[in-house]
Amino acid sequence: MDLPPKPTKLNVTAARISVMIVLALVSLATVDAMNPRLSSNSLEFQAINCRKHSALLTEFGGVGDGITSNTHAFRKAIEHLSTMAADGGAQLVVPSGKWLTGSFNLTSHFTLFIDKEAKILASQNESEWPPVKVLPSYGRGRDAPGGRYSSLIFETNLTDVVITGNNGTIDGQGSSWWEKFKKGELKVTRPYVIEIMYSDQIQISNLTLINSPSWFVHPIYSRNVIILGLTILAPVTVPNTDGINPDSCSNTRFEDCYIVSGDDCIAIKSGWDQYGIKFGMPTEDLVIRRLTCISPDSAGIALGSEMSGGIRNVRIENVTAINTQSAVRIKTARGRGGFVKDIFVRRMFLSTMKYVFWITGDYKSHADDKFDPSALPLIKNINYRDVVAENVNMSANLAGISGDPFTDICVSNVKIGLSATPKKLQWNCTNIEGFCSDVDPPPCAPLAKAAKSGGCDFPEDQLPIENVQLKSCLVEIPTFS
Secondary structure (H helix, E strand, O other): OOOOOOOOHHHHHHHHHHHHHHHHHHHHHHHHHHOOOEEEEEEEEEEOOOOOEEEEHHHHOOOOEEEEEOHHHHHHHHHHHHHHHHHOOEEEEEOOEEEEEOOEEOOOOEEEEEOOOEEEEEOOOHHHOOEEOOOOOOOOOOOOOOOEEOOOEEEEOOEEEEEEEOOEEEEOOOHHHHHHHHOOOOOOEOOOOEEEEOOEEEEEEOEEEEOOOOOOEEEEOOEEEEEEOOEEEOOOOOOOOOOEOOEOOEEEEEEEEEEEOOOOOEEEEOEOHHHHHHHOOOEEEEEEEEEEEEOOOOEEEEEOOOEOOOEEEEEEEEEEEEEEOEEEEEEOOOOOOOEEEEEEEEEEEEEEEEEEEEEEOOOOOOOOOOOOOOOOOEEEEEEEEEEEEEEEEEEEEEEOEOOEOEEEEEEEEEEEEEOOOOOOOOEEEEOEEEEEEEEEOOOOHHHOEEOOOOOOOOOOOOOHHHHOOOEEEEEEEEEEO
C-alpha cells in the first residue's frame, strides 16, 4: 500500500496560514454582526432645485434618541450650510431616528430632507420656542392679544427652499398646547409646524405631519409656493388644527394631499379686519387639486374668514370630502372689507356632509372692537360645477349681508343624495343672487336663473405655477449593513 507523502515544512506553514485566515474571517464576521457598518443608499426625489452640498444632522451633534434636544444641532447645521448658498446650495439630511427639537430657522438655497424612518419631535419646553412679532395683517395673535411663538420650522425672506423627504414625519406633539388653550392659560399664540414668511420659490412635499399645536402649514406674504403629497393628521376634536393655510400668497399650487383635521383642511386667508385692509395683500392665483379631507366640524376648503386683503382667482378641482361639515365654504362679515371673487370649483365627490354649499356673511370673530362695520366684503363670481354628494343633511345654506348681496353665484351639474333624516328646507338663501343648471334637489329662487350653456365657468388656461417643472435630485441616506 502506498503511504501518504510526509508533510513538508512548506505544507505545514500553508495550512497554518489557511487556518489563521479562516479564523480571522470568522472573527471579522462576528465583529460586523455586533457592530454593523454604516453605508448609504442613493435616493432620487423631485425638487424645484438640486443642491451641490449635503450633510447629515449627526455631523453637527444630532442625537436621534427622542430624548436629547437637537435644537442646537439643527441651528448649527443650518448656519454652517447657509455659507454654501452661493456655491450650489446645500441640503441637510435627517436620518433614521427620533429627533427632539425646538424651533429652528431655515436659510435660502437649501433643502431639508427627512428620511422615511426619521421623526422630528417638537419640544414641549416653551423655552425652546422664541417669541416673534404679531403678523401685521392680523394686528394681534390668533389665540390671545399678545405675541406668538415661533413655528417649529420658520424663517422670513427666503428664496429657493425645499422641505421634503420620502414620507418622513414631523410630530408637533401638540397635546400640552391644546390643554393650555382649552384652559385659557396661553398669553401668546401657539406655534405652527411650518411657517414661511415674505419668501419666494418654496416647496413642501412628501411628508407626514401630525399633532400640530395649532395650524400645520402657514405660507404667508409669499409667492411661488408648491405643496405636494402631504399627509396631515390631527384629532378631529381639536380646534384650530387647520391643515394648510395660504395667507396673502400669490402663484401657489397644492396637489395630492390627504388631511384629517379638527378644523378646515385648507383655509385660504389674507388678513383680519382693519389690519388686513391696511396691509392690502391678497391671496391670488391659487390651484388646489386632488385633495382628500376628513373634518367633521369644519370645511374641506374655507375661504376666510380672515379675507380682508382679498382672495381671487382660485381654482379647485378633484376634491374628495368624507364626514366633513361642508365642502368649499366662504366665511366673512361686516368689518372684513376685502373681496372673494373669481372662484372656480369642479369635480367634487362628497360623502356624509352637513352641507354641500355654505356661505356665511355674519361670521362673528373680529380682531378687536376697532373694526369698521361699514367695511363690507365683495363676494362675486363664485362657480361650482360637477358635484356628486351622498348622505347629505342640507344641500345649501347661503347667507349674504343685508345691503351687500353676494352675486353671480353659479351652480351646475350637481347631484345630491340626502341622508335618512335630511333637513326639510334643503336650500336656504338670503341676500344671494346667481344662476344654476341641472341641479338636484332644485335650488332656491335666487339661484333659479338659468346658467349659460355648458354650465358654470372653469378656466382652461394655466397659471404660471402650473408650468414649474420639478427636477430629479439625489440624496444619500445612511443605512446600516
